[in-house]
């Protein structure tokens with residue numbers, strides 16, 4: 188047995204634990220494989236996956252025939268089922284696409300035809316009267332539009348966490364703080380040099396988001412370059428929620444889906460995103476200009492919204508490339524799948540992408556045998572439409588700390604925070620707690636609860652990452668699954 192076939196040789200190494208890498212890890216965890224996920228960040232889902240508009244797209248406006256359109260369509264029922272089973276907050280208020288000029292109005296019928304070509308047969312043209320009947324707070328000047336009943340809103344934090352926790356529960360190894368720096372092909376496996384030592388794996392899946400082109404180059408390709416496209420967003424207070432019933436979409440342009448207004452699964456209202464071309468892959472700051480532009484657009488669409496209080500602002504970077512479609516490539520001879528350039532719809536398409544990647548791996552020669560046992564996870568209910576623990580009398584009777592609120596803005600209990608600090612993928616920072624529980628996401632942005640959260644975090648702090656045992660080999664913190 189050569190070194191590459193030794194006990195620490197994984198079948199598959201996935202680079203990146205955003206929503207896409209985590210979805211692939213979950214998918215592969217349903218098979219008899221030894222899989223490792225290598226993530227540069229401190230937690231799962233801390234890249235683009237945590238800073239987006241959180242719309243669950245149907246793909247009605249995707250380019251017909253594109254891979255993006257196909258994978259959005261494939262993902263839609265998968266995510267509906269999965270969210271129901273695992274408790275990922277997902278609502279389907281539908282969208283109203285509004286035309287504000289005669290040019291935009293002239294494109295509505297073409298969009299309806301495009302939607303049908305993409306499998307969205309329930310879209311309907313709406314008259315001016317219909318638009319105002321559905322959304323009476325819209326500003327003056329709406330000329331007509333399209334109703335897209337299947338569009339929804341989802342929790343962008345719970346999604347990658349659910350995928351990753353399920354993957355870990357079923358034997359996948361997730362290594363955080365582990366940036367892949369170079370990849371060398373050995374006799375029977377790859378050697379991935381990481382910031383925490385070497386990892387060997389027979390197959391490599393690149394789900395590195397904004398660095399997916401750089402990882403693709405490590406594998407010897409020059410197929411695309413990421414051109415980060417920043418999107419800034421404004422989160423309005425929950426008092427704004429009654430102003431809007433559905434997701435208010437603009438008529439999309441070839442460059443962007445445009446600025447929208449959408450409710451969130453936490454009961455706020457979002458305005459955004461901008462679309463700004465950047466060179467900086469880390470440029471996630473908001474700007475005065477960007478926020479002013481959003482407020483000006485918001486004033487036209489829903490004038491009363493911009494009078495409401497702002498809870499937070501943030502920005503994310505889309506992994507745009509010179510191509511209009513996802514950059515998913517399989518190189519069977521290399522035992523490599525690149526899953527790059529997942530630009531604006533990755534949250535919605537993640538489960539379709541993961542199923543597609545499994546197909547590609549199998550077609551390329553990786554033997555996929557369903558695992559005899561697969562355990563699913565149930566996430567704690569943090570969506571506004573779910574039965575939250577602070578109002579669940581049975582849960583409080585069994586665990587009184589579910590009745591002890593620590594974050595009053597978002598009604599997060601001490602019990603939920605303690606739960607988030609243990610388990611297969613515990614929070615390791617207040618940011619991690621925010622994404623697992625909502626604590627600190629509300630009106631005061633953690634002003635009142637951050638000291639309590641820090642104290643709970645420090646009390647429960649996990650031991651430091653395991654040091655290397657010998658040479659620079661990465662020490663696995665859990666026993667790889669043996670079958």
Ligand SMILES: Cc1cc2nc3c(=O)[nH]c(=O)nc-3n(C[C@H](O)[C@H](O)[C@H](O)COP(=O)(O)OP(=O)(O)OC[C@H]3O[C@@H](n4cnc5c(N)ncnc54)[C@H](O)[C@@H]3O)c2cc1C
Nearest residue numbers: 203205207227234235236239240242367396418533534535
């Ligand atoms: C403003 C904005 C709005 C959006 N709105 C929506 C929306 O409404 N609906 C929707 O479906 N999609 C939306 N998207 C798109 C969606 O957020 C992305 O498509 C999705 O999050 C991409 O996920 P990912 O896993 O590919 O990338 P990421 O989440 O960025 O994950 C990639 C991971 O790879 C890691 N990584 C990178 N390099 C390395 C390395 N060398 N070694 C180890 N790890 C590495 C990173 O740390 C990161 O965690 C939006 C995006 C933006 C920016």
